[in-house]
Amino acid sequence: MITFMNNSDSEEEPCNERTSLMSAESPPVPSYQDGLQASEAGEAQAHRKRRAGSSRGPNNIASGEMSGSGVPVRESILENEEEELTLKYGAKHVIMLFVPVTLCMIVVVATIKSVRFYTEKNGQLIYTPFSEDTPSVGQRLLNSVLNTIVMISVIIVMTVFLVLLYKYRCYKFIHGWLILSSLMLLFLFTYIYLGEVLKTYNVAMDYPTLFIVIWNFGAVGMICIHWKGPLQLQQAYLIMISALMALVFIKYLPEWSAWVILGAISIYDLMAVLCPKGPLRMLVETAQERNEPIFPALIYSSAMMWTVGMAKPDTAARGPSQQTWDAAEDGREHLRSPSHAESQMPETRSPVPTRPATSLEELEEEERGVKLGLGDFIFYSVLVGKAAATASGDWNTTLACFVAILIGLCLTLLLLAVFKKALPALPISITFGLIFYFSTDNLVRPFMDTLASHQLYI
């Protein structure tokens, strides 16, 4: 989901929280506390078996600028200014989302291309019980559809469970769950990843060094994500976790199932966020009613509000990623991106002292960040990674998918500006990505290959 982060006064409206992506400024509740809770929730979700979990988390993209929706309520003048600033800062926020998504994809593609471990098929997750090694096409298709159904139902169950937990305020449980899943992701997966990379490059490393490195990495990661830390470090950790998660997905999902799952996830995301009874929507609304930030653990936010003289809570990064993750997915939950907000902070703080009178509003507007759920990161990376791994047209297909996803993200953010409420981030991007993948692989590749062999240029 994409939500706007409204830095506007929290007391302004409860609906400021509506777009999880948006307002960094979530409710006046002390951000860290909320964040902690949210992260716990996120972890709890992460711990869930379902990786794909709620697309809400990952799909929530908050456009800070868009958060103007909360403010205009006050005055029409303010509203106009809001909209102008919305669009003006719109580009900046889009870029703030482009960069992490691009980084994540680059990491995933680089790993896929160089480390062969992630393209070998060594079995499947228990969420995709049907094998794809069947002789006939029809059987394979059937198996992949069944796999998808299993996966989606796990995600739905997890999401509903998370929403129930949130509704009944079982924050401790969610918190513990999130911590556990992030622990697993940070330590176990990093260990595996590091091991494979070292193997590929034939670099020797002794166990004590490895232990120290992983321990440092994991400990700092836990602190950064769940507690305080520099914004950029937090963002970096979230990106790393998304990439690790995506890599695990790429490795363990059989091919056709992966594509069908991607398609089904976007449909699910669309329904879960937009339908009145959708779990994600209920989660967002509950969070708004309680004036709390949505789980920070599962959302990447590009702007954070710091309580620096302005008494604006740090709401930026807290966005729960609805995704219910299984143990492996825990990392996903972790992917909050509060760090984004922090990066916003330094920039916005300087204008503040110079214009004290209007600084409040400006602070609100400028500090608006965009929040994007971690699940979104993961699925984008899965799409691009699979394109890199399995396409025979290699880089062309990967590049095409990459551009398609970015354009989808742009369009989604545009819609966010128009509609000003939480939106699913997956459908448009994934649809574009899938279309471009299949068409580039089958249509463009022979064309380009023939052109290249004759050295013709178009």
Add this chain to the structure above:
Amino acid sequence: PAFGLFIFTIARDPLRIIILIAGAFFWLVSLLLSSLIWFIAVKASDPQDERLQKGLLIFGVMFSVLLQEAFRFLYYKLLRKAIEGLVALSEDGCSPISIQQMAYVAGVGFGLMSGAFSMINLLADALGPGTVGIHGDSQLYFLTSAFMTMVLIFLHTFWGILFFHGCEHRRWWEIAAVVIMHLTVSGLSFCNPLYVGSLLPSYLLMAAAAAWAYLLSGGSAQNLRRFLLCKC
């Protein structure tokens, strides 16, 4: 060089990045459609007939060029609407980015995408083992590909500026000139591997387009001289 262009002129302003990516997207869509046409044509024809295949390829290339220009036009229309929207929403009544800047960025977007698609598989293969031209093909394959790609990227940039300028001022001959130039350059690449036939005219055309675009953007010989001599 194209990447340098990107870093120095585009990466600062987020709006330009968006326009760039959208431009690349439009080029991609045009490529998709043209390869669809070519694919259908190839499947519908006899794969054994060499001359027919070559003819189809030429047809595919020309069609693709025309489609690219058509998409450039569509992109121009879209950018016009976007500018109107930006102007309406801006505080002081003028848009944060002018149509010429957009033309430049759009051109770079097209160029980067086409360059990337032309070169990237080549680069990936170049990293691996092998000998260039082992079957009697030219040994300068990589070099000439690199130069050709570079000239194409620059050409796309200049064509973008010329094209948008022509659309703005309704000078159809400018637009026609761009299309003809594009067709010429693609056609020249048919002379490969006779590289002197394709590279040299392409570079000459590029110089001409560069000068034209420069003049259109308001430059002049005096500006150039002042810039080169570092006067202010």
